[in-house]
Amino acid sequence: MEIVVLTGSPRKNGNSSILADNFIKGATKKGHNVIRFDAAFKKVQACIDCNQCRTGNSCILNDDFNSIKDNLIKADMIVFVTPMYYFGVSAQLKTVIDRFYSINVELSTPKKSALILTYADTSAREAEPIKNQYEIFLDYLGWQDMGQIIASGVWTEGAVNNTDYPKQAYELGKSL
Ligand SMILES: Cc1cc2nc3c(=O)[nH]c(=O)nc-3n(C[C@H](O)[C@H](O)[C@H](O)COP(=O)(O)O)c2cc1C
Known part of the structure; x- marks a missing residue:
């Protein structure tokens, strides 16, 4: 499969990044082709609701989203990796x-x-809004959930290394 991993943390060696690395290791081991897009280190502007894309034109914003757009369209799988920021996915x-x-x-x-x-x-309740958002947009787009790793109790950078979550992320990648 062609897999795109979208990450949302500005911490290069942060917890979600470590889980993304492990997921990618597992998926790559299984022979999948993975492209990673670290949103926090790219220039992606917020949508301005000009609706040009609704009138047959391309998005008028010219930034790094263009570099991943075709990969997203072609991908067999898209993985969302994020720290919780104020009970939502990160702004990035x-x-x-x-x-x-x-x-x-x-x-x-x-x-x-x-x-x-x-x-x-x-x-666990605090993760519900993000899980719901993810599940609802999957329904909207007609995509299938292959797994969720909800890594709680990890605050400091790298804390996730002392948990079982990296192994779970690796196994999720390998299970595909
Ligand atoms: C702006 C900001 C908002 C946060 N909001 C929450 C929150 O609502 N609930 C929570 O449990 N942790 C919150 N955290 C902590 C992070 O989710 C936690 O440290 C996470 O492991 C960071 O992942 P990362 O290392 O991949 O960036 C917040 C951290 C920041 C910087």
């Missing part, structure tokens, strides 16, 4: 997701997907 990742609006039609083909989330607290 959300900005990329909002830009899906310009390619809604092209993205609405059967694809697989997965969610990898890291957060400091341990309450």
Whole structure:
């Protein structure tokens, strides 16, 4: 499969990045081709609702989203990796997701997907808004969830290394 991994953390060696690395290792081992797009280190502007994309034109924003757009359209699987920021996905990742609006039609083909989330607290309830958002946009796009890694209780950079989550991320990648 062609897999695109979209990450949303500005911490280069942060918890979600470590889980993304492990997922990619597992998926690559299985022979999948993985492209990683680290949104926090790219220039992606927020959608301005000009609706040019609704009148037969391409998105008027000219930035790094263009470098991943075709890969997203062609991908068999898109994986969302994010730290929890104030009970939502990070703004860096959300900005990329909002830009899906310009390619809604092209993205609405059967694809697989997965969610990898890291957060400091341990309450499962706090992860519900992000899980719901993910599941609802999967329904909207007609994509299939292949797994979710909800890594709670990890706050400091690298804390996830002391947990079982990296192994779970690797296994998820390898299970595909
Ligand atoms: C702006 C900001 C908002 C955060 N909001 C939450 C939150 O709502 N709930 C929580 O448990 N942790 C929150 N955290 C902690 C991060 O989710 C946690 O440290 C996570 O492991 C970071 O992942 P990363 O290392 O991949 O960046 C927040 C951190 C930041 C910087």
